[in-house]
Amino acid sequence: MVSKAGCNYFLYVTLGLVALLMALFLSGCWDRREINELAFLSSMAVDLAGEQRILTYEFVRPGATGGGERGGGGTLPHRQATLRSGRGETLISACRQITTGLPRRVYLAHTNAVLVGEEMARQGLRELLDFIDRHPELRRTTLIMLTRGPSREVLIKAQGDIETTLGKEISGLRKWVQSSGYGFIPNVNDVFFDLTNGAGTTVLPVLELSPQPFPPLIGTGASSSSGGSRETGGTTGRVEEPRTVRTVRLNGAGIFYHDKLVEWLDKYQARGWAWVRNKVRRAVLALRCQENNTKVAVDITEAHADVSVDMQGGQLQGKIKLRVEGELLEQQCNLDFTREEAIKSLESQMAARITAEISSALNQAKMVGTDVFGFGSALHRQQPELWRQLQGRWNEEFKKLPVTINVEAKLRRTGMTGRPWQPGAR
Structure with missing residues (x-):
């Protein structure tokens, strides 16, 4: 017959072992990720060049504040982002090549949009969709769009004049573009649904560069004793020549049979499909x-x-x-x-x-x-x-x-x- 003291001893040992196991396996810091060690991806461009896959990443610039700056010389607005590009025989190898020159760990969970180049689209979306669906950080809610020609050209040359990154600009564009009737932006899950349902077809919108006028600045002039109009703060009232900023816009769409691009729609045909x-x-x-x-x-x-x-x-x-x-x-x-x-x-x-x-x-x-x-x-x-x-x-x-x-x-x-x-x- 077991004594009362023996029972208490057995209970204390059991509780101690349980507490030890909980301390080992329920620790909240075993997979911690410090924010200052992460590179947050905003958007990516996927292209094909021969047998090589080219990935271009747009990262949110650490410590970025506000939109573009305007100096005394009339600096054009720019995105608060940094770009990195890599290539390889597979998408994951291109991704890993980018990490060889990056001082932070790539974090993909906040990716807003994926741009697909024309050559990649004509070969097929299967590889890209598989890459997105298998990756533990990429989400099916990521927006997906098409470009005429290489998508990296749009990602590199676009100048944001309202949002800090192109990814954020595309996310905002999706909310309001349907008010024109010419635009729609699907996410990856929409594409999966279309390609596995019925006839196995889908439509992706085309994103292109759109040059827009950049407001001129009032030029700064030195103080002068001569007559003439002056603005407050010592300006002469001389207006600089207007310049151009490259924003983005939707223009038409691409038709996909199964996962391959087969035809284009202009903006009126795209709206005809959208009706x-x-x-x-x-x-x-x-x-x-x-x-x-x-x-x-x-x-x-x-x-x-x-x-x-x-x-x-x-x-x-x-x-x-x-x-x-x-x-x-x-x-x-x-x-x-x-x-x-x-x-x-x-x-x-x-x-x-x-x-x-x-x-x-x-x-x-x-x-x-x-x-x-x-x-x-x-x-x-x-x-x-x-x-x-x-x-x-x-x-x-x-x-x-x-x-x-x-x-x-x-x-x-x-x-x-x-x-x-x-x-x-x-």
């Missing part, structure tokens, strides 16, 4: 006012599309139904758009313009047999048995698929006023 895929949040249509070749601007405030595939007379028939609502924001003529006939005419123009954009994008996609509009997915939902029969040759079926486009447009408001203002009118 059908419900990517348009707001858009502006410049339409004829039917008076001295003047224009009227309609702001689209709501748009919703449905895609379906029906069997009619033994043949598949694709259908696109789009409902849009808009508001009159500007007119250059004196036409009264409070009258019903004027409203109907404008609604007809709205529908015709949107139909033309959709038709142009549809023809471009049919030319390469790439169903980026979701007809294959619609057929899969509606008739799964028929889809299984056609899935293997759907790209050829899509080329000859007749599609009807029905756009219903409504002008809901005329802004804060009704009839147009005219000189002398009360």
